[in-house]
Amino acid sequence: MSFTGVVKAFGAVRAVDVIDLRVPRGEAVALLGRNGAGKSTAIGLLLGLDEPDSGTVRLFGGPPARAVTAGRVGAMLQDGRPIRRVTVRELLTFVASTYPHPLPLAESLGLAGLTELAGRRVDKLSGGQLQRVRFAVALAGGPELLVLDEPTAALDVEARRAFWSSMRAYADRGNTVLFSTHYLEEADDNADRIVVIDHGRIVADGTSEQIKGSVGGHLVCFDLPEGFTAELTRLPGVVSAEVRAGRARLRTDDSDATVVALAGLDAIRRLEVAPATLEDAFLALTHTTRDAKDEMKDDTKDGL
Numbered sequence: 001m002s003f004t005g006v007v008k009a010f011g012a013v014r015a016v017d018v019i020d021l022r023v024p025r026g027e028a029v030a031l032l033g034r035n036g037a038g039k040s041t042a043i044g045l046l047l048g049l050d051e052p053d054s055g056t057v058r059l060f061g062g063p064p065a066r067a068v069t070a071g072r073v074g075a076m077l078q079d080g081r082p083i084r085r086v087t088v089r090e091l092l093t094f095v096a097s098t099y100p101h102p103l104p105l106a107e108s109l110g111l112a113g114l115t116e117l118a119g120r121r122v123d124k125l126s127g128g129q130l131q132r133v134r135f136a137v138a139l140a141g142g143p144e145l146l147v148l149d150e151p152t153a154a155l156d157v158e159a160r161r162a163f164w165s166s167m168r169a170y171a172d173r174g175n176t177v178l179f180s181t182h183y184l185e186e187a188d189d190n191a192d193r194i195v196v197i198d199h200g201r202i203v204a205d206g207t208s209e210q211i212k213g214s215v216g217g218h219l220v221c222f223d224l225p226e227g228f229t230a231e232l233t234r235l236p237g238v239v240s241a242e243v244r245a246g247r248a249r250l251r252t253d254d255s256d257a258t259v260v261a262l263a264g265l266d267a268i269r270r271l272e273v274a275p276a277t278l279e280d281a282f283l284a285l286t287h288t289t290r291d292a293k294d295e296m297k298d299d300t301k302d303g304l
């Protein structure tokens, strides 16, 4: 799957603002971004639901519509109302019949945790159960690429855990999975690779460890001593620093060197060293780009 120089605007909003991305077969990729970052738009382009203004999207070497028509892609999108008066089994049997190489019904029911609910009417299910039906519909055709837009949004803890274990089992068969989520720990636990989008652009792309490392792999926190004058961002390893209520929070890619330097400055007060979480990295990445953009806008305003 590939995006090359892809742009998609809605009026003045550049929802996707030059994306280049290549995903090889068999990878499980998480797409992260704040509300309105451009995830759903990118997914729509990938599925051929929308055309880019410029650039190209390719699926299995051809246009998305060809791969979708050939039944090679399964998608679980955010909306989609249930069809009335059919049972889960009837719905999945029908969907599977439209694909050339569907999964056996028992398998899609099992993977989605719906075996017990097969005889129930789709329009009588709870929100979380319906979400599992959407997952089963996405799997029914036995797709080589599974695209999931916020797949766990309505699921309770247990259903969520079961969902990820099924997703991983499906990816382990050599299938590609692309999912968006706002639950960062889910991306951390379940993706081989994480792509962070902000304002329609890719701001980070790598394994969870690489992304955490790119913004400083550890956080070093300490109370600033009276009269401390050293410039925090010049300390060894420090990538960024902030001070709140007299307490310094340093992001560092070499916490040992940072702590040794602080000791040399006799600055150790209530010291804490912790590995950065994906959430720390995400906030650092998305705030930086927003602030940079806002500053640019302000500069432009000043210039006018």
Ligand SMILES: Nc1ncnc2c1ncn2[C@@H]1O[C@H](COP(=O)(O)OP(=O)(O)OP(=O)(O)O)[C@@H](O)[C@H]1O
Pocket (backbone or CB within 6 Å): 010, 013, 014, 015, 033, 034, 035, 036, 037, 038, 039, 040, 041, 042
């Ligand atoms: N059909 C549309 N018409 C006009 N603007 C749109 C349309 N679809 C998306 N947008 C705008 O494009 C931007 C990206 O939206 P998109 O839905 O891709 O974000 P997202 O990352 O999926 O957000 P969320 O996490 O909230 O689902 C937003 O500013 C949104 O308002």
